Amino acid sequence: MKFHPRILSTSIHLALCATLFSSVNAMADDSAVLESARSVATAMLPKLLKVLTEEIAQNGVAAAIGVCNVKAPQMAKAASEQSGWAIRRVSLRNRNPKAVPDAWERATLQEFDQRALAGEDLSKLEKYASVDEAGVKEFRYMKALPVQKPCLACHGESASIKPDVAERIHALYPDDKATGYAEGQIRGAITLRKIQ
Secondary structure (H helix, E strand, O other): OOOOHHHHHHHHHHHHHHHHHHHHHHHHHHHHHHHHHHHHHHHHHHHHHHHHHHHHHOOOHHHHHHHHHHHHHHHHHHHHHHOOEEEEOOOOOOHHHHHHHOOHHHHHHHHHHHHOOOOOOHHHEEEEEEEOOOOOEEEEEEEEEOOHHHHHHOOOOOOOOHHHHHHHHHHOOOOOOOOOOOOOOOOEEEEEEEEE
């Protein structure tokens, strides 16, 4: 069967246009998903910090450990239900045993550490990608959590952590690995994922 060159050319042109249109739509979809992830992450972090600083002001640092232990996961769950994103916090040196990163998160946290050492602005450290997990396509997003001065009361050098705080940490997290940080290091990250 022979095709007229003009028909063949038009068919190829239409196929290329369809592919290009599909690629542009995919990029627009990823852009909208990225903005959604950024919005959720940036809204959640100040809320958590506010609850934590209020608890410290009212009841002290030892009592505020309960915010990270109980309230932070509750806040993440509520934000997940409201936004449709699966949200949690992860760290290479986790305190909570549920905060162990998966392979993609671990690689991203290691990359964040390298980018921080290279002088990149810690407040802008993020990574996102469409990832295939066992045949399921997910959009993944992570935003770094830099150590701020208030964090040092629980995450600083062991010698500088007050005894009542150290005792409370050990009671709640007997396998804690999350001390020895200095201000400006990467403590971990907030991580979001959504099936596409």
